[in-house]
Amino acid sequence: MTAERFIVPIGPQHPALKEPGHFEFTVEGETVTDARVRLGYAHRGIEKATESRSWTQNAYLLERICGICSHVHALAYCLGVEKLAGVEAPPRAQVIRALVSELERMHSHLLWLGVAAHEAGFDTLFMYAWRDREQVMQALENLTGNRVNYSANVLGGVKCDVTDDHRRQIMKMIKSLSDRIDHYLSVVESDRALLQRTHGVGTLTHEQAESLGVTGPVARSAGVTQDLRRDAPYAAYADFPVRVMVAQSGDLKARFLVRLNEMLESIRLIALMLDHLPAGDLEARMPRKIKAGETISRVEAPRGELFYYIKSAGGDMPERVKVRTPTLANMASVIVLSVGHQLADIPMILAGIDPCFSCNDRMVTAITPQGNQVLTWAQVRQYGIDFYKRQAERAGS
Amino acid sequence: MLTQAHELLSAWAQAERTPETHRLDLVIGADALIDAVRALKTVRSLYLSAITGTDTGSGLEILYHFCAGAEVLTLRVGLPYDTPRIPSLCGVMPVARLYEIELKEMLGVDVLGLNAHDRLFLPDDWPQGLFPLRKDAALDTLNDKESD
Numbered sequence: 138m139t140a141e142r143f144i145v146p147i148g149p150q151h152p153a154l155k156e157p158g159h160f161e162f163t164v165e166g167e168t169v170t171d172a173r174v175r176l177g178y179a180h181r182g183i184e185k186a187t188e189s190r191s192w193t194q195n196a197y198l199l200e201r202i203c204g205i206c207s208h209v210h211a212l213a214y215c216l217g218v219e220k221l222a223g224v225e226a227p228p229r230a231q232v233i234r235a236l237v238s239e240l241e242r243m244h245s246h247l248l249w250l251g252v253a254a255h256e257a258g259f260d261t262l263f264m265y266a267w268r269d270r271e272q273v274m275q276a277l278e279n280l281t282g283n284r285v286n287y288s289a290n291v292l293g294g295v296k297c298d299v300t301d302d303h304r305r306q307i308m309k310m311i312k313s314l315s316d317r318i319d320h321y322l323s324v325v326e327s328d329r330a331l332l333q334r335t336h337g338v339g340t341l342t343h344e345q346a347e348s349l350g351v352t353g354p355v356a357r358s359a360g361v362t363q364d365l366r367r368d369a370p371y372a373a374y375a376d377f378p379v380r381v382m383v384a385q386s387g388d389l390k391a392r393f394l395v396r397l398n399e400m401l402e403s404i405r406l407i408a409l410m411l412d413h414l415p416a417g418d419l420e421a422r423m424p425r426k427i428k429a430g431e432t433i434s435r436v437e438a439p440r441g442e443l444f445y446y447i448k449s450a451g452g453d454m455p456e457r458v459k460v461r462t463p464t465l466a467n468m469a470s471v472i473v474l475s476v477g478h479q480l481a482d483i484p485m486i487l488a489g490i491d492p493c494f495s496c497n498d499r500m501v502t503a504i505t506p507q508g509n510q511v512l513t514w515a516q517v518r519q520y521g522i523d524f525y526k527r528q529a530e531r532a533g534s
Numbered sequence: 535m536l537t538q539a540h541e542l543l544s545a546w547a548q549a550e551r552t553p554e555t556h557r558l559d560l561v562i563g564a565d566a567l568i569d570a571v572r573a574l575k576t577v578r579s580l581y582l583s584a585i586t587g588t589d590t591g592s593g594l595e596i597l598y599h600f601c602a603g604a605e606v607l608t609l610r611v612g613l614p615y616d617t618p619r620i621p622s623l624c625g626v627m628p629v630a631r632l633y634e635i636e637l638k639e640m641l642g643v644d645v646l647g648l649n650a651h652d653r654l655f656l657p658d659d660w661p662q663g664l665f666p667l668r669k670d671a672a673l674d675t676l677n678d679k680e681s682d
Contacts, residue, residue, distance in 0.1 A: 177655035350581050350629030369604030444584045461584035
């Protein structure tokens with residue numbers, strides 16, 4: 138029997154993405170043979186909006202590009218503007234910036250761990266991961282006053298200081314999280330049901346990772362040793378050298394391992410930063426107008442390289458701010474990786490790049506030659522789980 | 535990386551400057567872009583990090599940012615408003631695709647050879663010929679449309 142070919146459009150009220158996206162997967166039988174992406178449903182025109190707001194207002198505006206890695210957006214922007222103005226934030230502020238970056242990385246990776254586990258049908262891991270993430274959110278709230286858009290950065294430094302109380306709370310938290318992450322590492326490497334969904338699935342070779350220009354944990358899980366915290370240290374990373382976590386296999390399992398190991402590295406860095414927090418001011422004085430010029434500011438967001446190009450014409454507002462987020466760099470890999478895989482693997486492959494999750498609605502429309510059939514995303518996710526259950530039963534019988 | 539790139543591209547560079555440490559900006563013509571990028575492909579661990587399109591007030595300027603570690607090489611290509619044509623890099627560096635679609639939609643750059651007919655970022659009912667990142671983009675007309 139020849140396999141029938143049909144197209145499965147997914148989104149734009151998307152599953153797993155914080156910003157909605159639309160994907161069309163062409164399927165022959167169970168196998169995906171083509172994939173297309175349509176973005177922009179949450180395009181808010183922020184780059185254009187920066188051109189009519191002051192340098193200070195833009196720090197708050199740009200922080201709201203992402204609801205997960207908000208801090209790194211403000212950080213990349215502030216570092217860039219400070220460079221243009223010839224101002225350097227005080228050392229204590231730089232360490233606090235790096236400290237919040239690492240807390241944010243942990244919150245982002247734990248969030249991802251939960252969502253990826255959920256897509257695999259492993260809801261116990263999802264709930265544990267999100268329970269643990271809550272501790273990080275709590276620490277961020279205690280430190281900055283906010284759970285999500287922390288606004289820790291201001292132009293010229295930071296707005297919040299780390300007190301002895303904060304230090305004690307954070308040390309207690311990372312001690313408990315360190316044990317939890319060790320446990321998750323053993324789960325990810327030993328749980329047979331999870332391994333079935335991750336081992337050898339969505340494999341990106343080293344060559345593909347380089348030619349597709351993927352970044353962050355997706356690149357590092359395919360053996361590309363790239364991390365801006367080490368390669369182009371910013372904030373306080375020159376004083377706190379980062380050990381870059383890499384894996385070689387390039388599959389989903391490798392992406393789990395890299396992100397989990399990165400959290401352990403974040404814990405090490407956080408403890409080190411708290412122990413070696415320099416005394417001093419939190420802010421340097423910034424001019425209201427920024428002298429004419431242009432600069433490039435790059436930071437390592439939880440999802441990879443975040444790129445900012447900032448141009449000033451000498452006024453109190455930027456001439457141009459260009460932002461290239463890591464998800465855009467990683468998106469091409471979803472398209473390439475999907476082809477040749479089972480439809481049942483799509484939720485996990487999408488989840489694998491960690492494309493800004495935080496979903497509220499999910500819908501899939503499957504158009505079949507027999508007529509239109511509407512499925513919810515939950516049904517597609519369930520389809521993936523059932524598909525692998527059946528495979529496991531078949532293998533067992 | 536920058537020294538090697540500088541040697542490789544010196545034949546096409548019309549102007550050059552080092553705006554910051556670890557950075558090199560080379561101005562090249564649109565017709566030399568493909569050859570220059572093909573030459574850059576031989577540079578180890580270099581990747582296309584981003585493409586920035588800007589409206590300078592006297593024309594458009596496209597900046598191709600290539601990175602390797604801390605170093606950033608920017609190829610700057612100036613384009614006139616009336617014929618903003620530039621060849622697509624997709625044949626040489628497939629990663630350019632999404633960035634080039636962004637250029638096309640946001641600044642109205644005619645990217646020759648780019649196979650993308652659907653919109654990627656702007657809404658389907660966005661007015662034809664309105665490019666939001668151009669300085670003279672009449673975005674007020676959108677408000678009029680919404681209030682209708």
